[in-house]
Amino acid sequence: MFLQCLYTTFTLTFILLFIIYWKLIRPGKRIYDVLRAQGIPCEPFVPLLGQVPRLYKYNKQNRIMNFHEELCKKHGLIFMFGLGSYPRLVVQDADLIADILGRAHAPYYQKPRDLSSRLKPLIGLRNLLISNGYEHARARRMLNPGFHFENLRSMVSNMTDETTKMIDKLFESCGKTINLEKELSFLTLTIIASSAFGGNFETMVNAREIVSEAFIAALDAIVNRSLLLIDQIPFFSRLPFWGKDIIDKGCEKALNFVEQIINDRKQGRSKNLCQNADILDLLLKAVDSHGEHFTDEEIRQEAMAFVLAGHQSTGDLMVWIMYVLMTNPSILNACQNEVDRVLPNGMIPTYEKLNELNICESIIHETLRLYPPIPFFVRQCIQDHTIKSKNYQLNIPADATILINSYLIHREEKYWPRPLEFDYTRWMRDPETGLKPKLAHPYCYLPFASGPRSCIGQNFALIEAKVILAMFVQRCNFELEPKNQKIAMDVRIIMRPKFGLFSKITKRR
Numbered sequence: 001m002f003l004q005c006l007y008t009t010f011t012l013t014f015i016l017l018f019i020i021y022w023k024l025i026r027p028g029k030r031i032y033d034v035l036r037a038q039g040i041p042c043e044p045f046v047p048l049l050g051q052v053p054r055l056y057k058y059n060k061q062n063r064i065m066n067f068h069e070e071l072c073k074k075h076g077l078i079f080m081f082g083l084g085s086y087p088r089l090v091v092q093d094a095d096l097i098a099d100i101l102g103r104a105h106a107p108y109y110q111k112p113r114d115l116s117s118r119l120k121p122l123i124g125l126r127n128l129l130i131s132n133g134y135e136h137a138r139a140r141r142m143l144n145p146g147f148h149f150e151n152l153r154s155m156v157s158n159m160t161d162e163t164t165k166m167i168d169k170l171f172e173s174c175g176k177t178i179n180l181e182k183e184l185s186f187l188t189l190t191i192i193a194s195s196a197f198g199g200n201f202e203t204m205v206n207a208r209e210i211v212s213e214a215f216i217a218a219l220d221a222i223v224n225r226s227l228l229l230i231d232q233i234p235f236f237s238r239l240p241f242w243g244k245d246i247i248d249k250g251c252e253k254a255l256n257f258v259e260q261i262i263n264d265r266k267q268g269r270s271k272n273l274c275q276n277a278d279i280l281d282l283l284l285k286a287v288d289s290h291g292e293h294f295t296d297e298e299i300r301q302e303a304m305a306f307v308l309a310g311h312q313s314t315g316d317l318m319v320w321i322m323y324v325l326m327t328n329p330s331i332l333n334a335c336q337n338e339v340d341r342v343l344p345n346g347m348i349p350t351y352e353k354l355n356e357l358n359i360c361e362s363i364i365h366e367t368l369r370l371y372p373p374i375p376f377f378v379r380q381c382i383q384d385h386t387i388k389s390k391n392y393q394l395n396i397p398a399d400a401t402i403l404i405n406s407y408l409i410h411r412e413e414k415y416w417p418r419p420l421e422f423d424y425t426r427w428m429r430d431p432e433t434g435l436k437p438k439l440a441h442p443y444c445y446l447p448f449a450s451g452p453r454s455c456i457g458q459n460f461a462l463i464e465a466k467v468i469l470a471m472f473v474q475r476c477n478f479e480l481e482p483k484n485q486k487i488a489m490d491v492r493i494i495m496r497p498k499f500g501l502f503s504k505i506t507k508r509r
């Protein structure tokens, strides 16, 4: 009996270890070996963990970007490190990045599978953010026209309305210290949700609570679980711990809410808040090359993906802009002078007037360069592919995951003179031609990524950022409060100030 027990235990342990090796260690090791054999510098291969313990230590000290900077200093523009069982090939050379992100190479790369499994509970799999292949290309073709300037122009009035409401509410705080990070995140959430869902967002009971609390709580739980690597092991990810109940409840509330909104719009029980079509109209009207519309399920998932992709990124861009303005009086002054000239006497910005705000636009781009809200993104190679630059030729094996760190590329001396200096004038358009200065390389500025998986909402975000910036500097005085508050970068997909950004806001005139 004892021997039989021993034998069974031994066999089960052996099977378990074999599965762990086969599923979780061998695939990563193979990729390490193929790339190391080509001379790629690597951090030591540590099964199952990789460099995660070191990353955690840096994260705890709020120095996550130093982790990446130090690896880049040690190894150069191409290297590898381990993130749990998945190795990450870091590529920082703009020529090589062009070979990865360029349209012609799209068949070789897709969004990584672990990203899909993490976000699936919240937004499903059938949306632009995580679908791949034909499904993604079809949806992108159907939705691209919705983000053309004609449609965006009609969304400006919704952006100015929501910003006016927010600023009026801030004035009610009568100069008390407020956390701008929270307020701006809420403002951008309201703008994208009302652009996506129309009048219901204003009138439905609990709409704001559902989107801003349930949705964000679920998203936070998803990010925390991914930092703990829970989703790398499917068995663990199904256990009812580590915030699973928050995710389940939040997702259910948010999905029911979106379903009701779609039904209301279809049956004419709600109207949009934009002058023309809003995002929900665009989703309802879009047709593919066979004349087919999106299914209800696809509309629901696309709408959720827009809210997910579009709110925190723009919110944190605005936070960094405010931080720059509050710590650089001369930049604030130049910005305020331009806004007072283009939008005198409290004029509400229109699409046409926004185009005249050259300094505002340059401040936005320089902030996106030094503080990109999405500081890195990843691509998974799906069939062996060779990439080349002047100095390198590299055969990327299928299944390798590539990490592109735009934060570091935006600070790379090779592409940017005086890389650490905030100099918005490097973006100023030529007054004669209206053209922006040429970049040192088309792939050295990637706040919105590039190629067929670049951000579909980038023009929406740039217009929205300009509206909020112009209206804030036009109407408010703002200063850091307390002056010596600690600003540390927190990176959880989005890069934001870890402890918020506290300031005092008063009426300008």
Ligand code: HEM
Pocket (backbone or CB within 6 Å): 128, 129, 130, 140, 192, 305, 306, 309, 310, 311, 313, 314, 317, 372, 373, 374, 377, 378, 446, 447, 448, 449, 452, 453, 454, 455, 456, 457, 458, 460, 461
């Ligand atoms: C400052 C604000 C924003 C930044 C910095 C930003 C950045 C990015 C980046 C870097 C990607 C590529 C991610 C990856 O490859 O993994 C992306 C994709 C995406 N973004 Fe944005 N984004 C912003 C605002 C928005 C807004 C306002 C919307 C919606 C209106 C939006 C919708 C999307 C969607 C749907 C995708 C997936 C596109 C695809 O794969 O075809 N984003 N964004």
